[in-house]
Each structure stands twice: as structure tokens, then as C-alpha cells.
Amino acid sequence: xxxxxxxxxxxxxxxxxxxxxxxxxxxxxxxxxxxxxxxxxxxxxxxxxxxxxxxxxxxxxxxxxxxxxxxxxxxxxxxxxxxxxxxxxxxxxxxxxxxxxxxxxxxxx
Amino acid sequence: xxxxxxxxxxxxxxxxxxxxxxxxxxxxxxxxxxxxxxxxxxxxxxxxxxxxxxxxxxxxxxxxxxxxxxxxxxxxxxxxxxxxxxxxxxxxxxxxxxxxxxxxxxxxx
DNA sequence: TTGATGCATTCTTATATCGCTATAAAGCTA
DNA sequence: TAGCTTTATAGCGATATAAGAATGCATCAA
Numbered sequence: 001x002x003x004x005x006x007x008x009x010x011x012x013x014x015x016x017x018x019x020x021x022x023x024x025x026x027x028x029x030x031x032x033x034x035x036x037x038x039x040x041x042x043x044x045x046x047x048x049x050x051x052x053x054x055x056x057x058x059x060x061x062x063x064x065x066x067x068x069x070x071x072x073x074x075x076x077x078x079x080x081x082x083x084x085x086x087x088x089x090x091x092x093x094x095x096x097x098x099x100x101x102x103x104x105x106x107x108x109x
Numbered sequence: 110x111x112x113x114x115x116x117x118x119x120x121x122x123x124x125x126x127x128x129x130x131x132x133x134x135x136x137x138x139x140x141x142x143x144x145x146x147x148x149x150x151x152x153x154x155x156x157x158x159x160x161x162x163x164x165x166x167x168x169x170x171x172x173x174x175x176x177x178x179x180x181x182x183x184x185x186x187x188x189x190x191x192x193x194x195x196x197x198x199x200x201x202x203x204x205x206x207x208x209x210x211x212x213x214x215x216x217x218x
Numbered sequence: 219t220t221g222a223t224g225c226a227t228t229c230t231t232a233t234a235t236c237g238c239t240a241t242a243a244a245g246c247t248a
Numbered sequence: 249t250a251g252c253t254t255t256a257t258a259g260c261g262a263t264a265t266a267a268g269a270a271t272g273c274a275t276c277a278a
Contacts, residue, residue, distance in 0.1 A: 020132035
């Protein structure tokens with residue numbers, strides 16, 4: 001049971017909110033960095049082309065969505081991937097984009 | 110090879126754009142309707158609580174993202190799911206939300 | 219041809235969000 | 249304590265987007 005139930009508006013909102021976490025290039029770039037391992041905020045800032053304030057804000061969104069984890073280490077805050085399903089999601093999206101594109105260049109998150 | 114490459118900004122943008130198609134409750138509701146089978150625009154309108162203009166606009170976004178297909182049938186336009194991967198995506202997102210929530214109510218797209 | 223139906227598009231308003239600068243807060247260290 | 253480093257937040261301008269109202273555009277029937 002429960003199989004074919006339709007989600008109510010509040011549930012749809014929650015699903016949409018989680019998808020929204022991935023619907024922004026800067027946040028995806030952050031997730032790509034974290035894929036290689038935990039990073040402090042300043043390490044992420046150094047690897048991206050945006051401000052520290054912006055990185056902090058995007059990290060907050062990812063954290064609130066349950067996508068990344070964090071812990072304090074002295075004066076630093078170390079972020080990591082909270083759920084590996086993220087990469088499965090990105091992989092599936094990339095595969096679809098590759099299917100749809102006629103181009104030979106393959107995307108791989 | 111190509112395994113651990115990072116996506117460039119244009120590629121990240123494309124990935125983000127596809128995620129964005131799912132980042133909105135009305136569009137998710139439309140996809141839920143289409144999961145049961147093809148539907149005309151007016152059928153979708155009747156099943157949702159929003160205007161025909163809005164449904165058409167959201168359908169256009171889904172179509173442009175390659176998420177739904179469409180065909181004309183007389184005066185109607187029939188929409189359907191273009192790629193079943195959509196439901197796998199939604200299933201994974203719901204599962205994560207269910208994991209994160211302590212509540213017993215399970216979401217299932 | 220006229221009118222009706224079904225869908226798409228345009229315009230507008232309200233709201234959200236990205237990214238910046240400046241600033242605050244917390245933890246080291248001298 | 250003072251000063252430095254690291255991160256978070258507030259405020260702001262610019263841009264994007266959701267949704268309603270009105271309109272345009274086919275298609276079909278009478």
C-alpha cells in the first residue's frame with residue numbers, strides 16, 4: 001500500500017525544496033569539491049571563483065537541505081557530504097543530459 | 110577515463126537547469142498526473158488547482174527541459190513523460206526525505 | 219463565416235534569490 | 249587584552265520566476 005498515492009501540497013513543497021538545493025551551479029560546484037573529501041569553508045572559497053560570503057550562504061542552504069554535514073574544528077568549519085545519494089542523483093541527471101545531447105562530450109559528475 | 114573530471118561552468122549550468130525543472134511544486138504535481146498516463150492540457154488543469162495559463166507555462170518548462178513529450182491531437186495537446194528516469198529521481202529524493210524525517214509518514218512519488 | 223473550444227504567449231506584480239560589500243561573532247595567539 | 253583569522257550574517261541592487269489577467273492563435277462545428 002501507499003504505492004500510488006499522490007503527494008499533498010506540503011509534501012510536494014518538501015520534494016521541490018530538496019531539488020532546489022541542486023538547482024544552482026555554485027552549489028553544484030561546492031558539492032563537486034566535497035566529493036573528493038571534507039573541506040573547510042576557506043578551502044572551498046579558494047577552489048571556487050566567488051566570495052566567502054557567497055560560499056557560506058550556499059553552504060547554509062545545502063546544510064539546511066540535509067545535503068552536507070558540518071563540524072567545527074577550532075576556528076574553522078569543516079563541511080562534508082551528508083548523504084551519498086547526491087552523487088547518484090547527479091549521475092542520473094548527467095546521463096539524461098548525455099542521452100539528450102547529440103554531442104559526443106560526456107558529462108560525469 | 111573522464112571519471113573524476115569536474116564539470117565546467119557551462120556544464121554545471123545545464124545540470125542545474127535540469128534540476129530546476131523539478132524544483133517547483135506545480136511542476137511536480139503535473140508530473141504526478143502524467144505518471145498515470147498521457148493527459149491533455151485541460152485534463153491537467155482540471156486535476157490541479159491553478160490556471161490554464163500557468164499549466165501551459167509549466168508544461169513548456171518541462172518540455173524545454175526534455176522531461177515531458179507532447180503531440181497535437183486535433184485541437185488538443187497531449188503531454189506525456191519523456192523519460193522515466195524522472196520517477197527514479199523523485200523516488201530517491203523522497204527516500205532521502207523519509208530517511209531524514211523522524212516521522213512515520215512515508216512520501217512516495 | 220461565425221462562434222466556441224483548447225492551448226500558448228504577453229504583460230504585470232509580487233516574491234525569491236544570487237552575489238557583492240560591510241560587519242559581526244567566535245576562536246586563536248601573542 | 250589586543251589583534252588576527254575564519255566563518256556567518258545583514259543589507260543592498262540586480263535578476264529571475266511564479267501566477268494572474270488579458271490576448272492571440274489554431275482548430276472544429278454549425
